[in-house]
Amino acid sequence: MTTPDATLDGSCRLHIGVWGDRSCAALREHTHCRNCPVYIDSGRRLLDRPPSAAQIEDWQQRLTAKDQPADDARTAVVVFRIGTEWLALPTALLREVIDPVPAHRVPHRRDPRFAGLVNVRGELMPCIELGRVLNPAPSAARAAQSWPRLLIIERQGEAWAFRVDDVDGVHQIPHGDLRTPPVTVGQGAPSFAAQVFSLAFTFVSLAGGGAQGRAVQLDAVQPQLRAAAGAIKVQRVSGDIVLLDDELLLLALREVCQ
Amino acid sequence: MLLMLFNIGDDRFGIDAQDLLEVLPAVPLQTVHGMPAGVVGLLSWRAALVPVIDLDLLTLGQPCPARLSTRILVVRYRPGPPGARIGLRVQRADDTATVNPADFLETGLTPPAPPRFGGVLPHAHQPVQQVLPEQLLSEAVRASLFSQTMPT
Numbered sequence: 061m062t063t064p065d066a067t068l069d070g071s072c073r074l075h076i077g078v079w080g081d082r083s084c085a086a087l088r089e090h091t092h093c094r095n096c097p098v099y100i101d102s103g104r105r106l107l108d109r110p111p112s113a114a115q116i117e118d119w120q121q122r123l124t125a126k127d128q129p130a131d132d133a134r135t136a137v138v139v140f141r142i143g144t145e146w147l148a149l150p151t152a153l154l155r156e157v158i159d160p161v162p163a164h165r166v167p168h169r170r171d172p173r174f175a176g177l178v179n180v181r182g183e184l185m186p187c188i189e190l191g192r193v194l195n196p197a198p199s200a201a202r203a204a205q206s207w208p209r210l211l212i213i214e215r216q217g218e219a220w221a222f223r224v225d226d227v228d229g230v231h232q233i234p235h236g237d238l239r240t241p242p243v244t245v246g247q248g249a250p251s252f253a254a255q256v257f258s259l260a261f262t263f264v265s266l267a268g269g270g271a272q273g274r275a276v277q278l279d280a281v282q283p284q285l286r287a288a289a290g291a292i293k294v295q296r297v298s299g300d301i302v303l304l305d306d307e308l309l310l311l312a313l314r315e316v317c318q
Numbered sequence: 319m320l321l322m323l324f325n326i327g328d329d330r331f332g333i334d335a336q337d338l339l340e341v342l343p344a345v346p347l348q349t350v351h352g353m354p355a356g357v358v359g360l361l362s363w364r365a366a367l368v369p370v371i372d373l374d375l376l377t378l379g380q381p382c383p384a385r386l387s388t389r390i391l392v393v394r395y396r397p398g399p400p401g402a403r404i405g406l407r408v409q410r411a412d413d414t415a416t417v418n419p420a421d422f423l424e425t426g427l428t429p430p431a432p433p434r435f436g437g438v439l440p441h442a443h444q445p446v447q448q449v450l451p452e453q454l455l456s457e458a459v460r461a462s463l464f465s466q467t468m469p470t
Binding site: 106107108111115119120123124 | 342343344345346361362363364383384386387410412413443
């Protein structure tokens with residue numbers, strides 16, 4: 061049985077509870093200590109401590125900050141790079157981002173926009189050279205560092221994979237920042253550019269892997285990795301990013317796959 | 319009906335979660351001098367000022383202890399002007415309970431002056447008495463809190 065001392069601070073869980081020898085009679089009723097009122101009460105008692113000065117200051121700062129206006133409508137986009145051009149797609153279309161898997165060429169399919177079929181966890185889907193869809197004559201310019209990945213998009217059960225050179229991540233773009241594209245943007249395929257927005261973000265590549273350098277978002281970089289500053293290439297990217305028109309893009313994809 | 323549970327002294331009380339706008343930690347308040355007993359200050363909340371009443375001080379004459387479980391409940395105050403809110407500083411605001419409003423038993427007692435409380439509900443370990451924001455403050459205190467027109 062429990063001793064009064066042990067039940068008082070809930071430490072009985074360590075002696076006779078599930079973290080101890082499980083000899084507590086109450087376990088038969090509660091199965092696990094976390095269902096036991098003794099354990100719950102001891103957890104509540106943690107809140108009997110006085111708040112620290114740092115906590116109070118933190119609370120005050122949060123409370124005095126004004127709310128973000130709720131009518132500030134935003135679109136979530138995933139930002140990625142093909143060649144030297146940064147592009148964006150609405151996240152509503154995005155299913156996942158994975159490391160590249162080899163594409164199996166399909167006989168008698170010589171369309172350069174169609175790279176083949178990829179197997180994503182047992183599901184076969186067409187892999188599209190998005191760069192060639194957008195621009196039939198892509199420039200040979202390549203960024204020095206890249207971490208190629210496959211972007212999987214999906215609409216109504218149909219899925220496609222794209223090879224992209226880098227993925228930066230998801231950004232929230234206020235609707236006010238979206239502009240109609242000038243005709244010069246997205247040369248070769250201006251029709252795919254639904255909208256254009258300016259974005260400045262910090263893009264970090266880890267140069268450690270040589271040509272297979274890995275790129276990650278800055279906030280994902282572990283402090284110990286930051287310390288190895290030589291291996292990290294921090295890149296300020298700022299400029300116009302083309303938000304692709306999803307309907308037009310899907311039309312083009314269906315045409316490629318026909 | 320969802321009740322937010324808390325203590326006044328050693329007794330358990332609950333407030334209808336429908337009236338509850340936010341539960342905040344007990345941050346320091348802007349003191350206002352010359353206010354009636356129980357009114358402990360002004361909370362700057364979402365770019366507005368909300369008068370805060372310490373329920374322990376109001377009912378027992380002893381303010382809530384400085385604990386992590388002492389919290390400020392920002393609630394709608396229907397007797398005030400439209401959009402009026404008050405903050406209730408309470409201790410051990412650490413639980414909720416889903417109850418049937420029909421299970422409340424009327425006390426049959428009416429204290430001569432506010433604060434008055436609602437029905438009592440027999441609950442697991444300890445009975446819970448309902449706090450009705452509209453019955454907490456006397457006419458005079460209400461007038462001193464909301465003398466001018468409130469921004470809605």
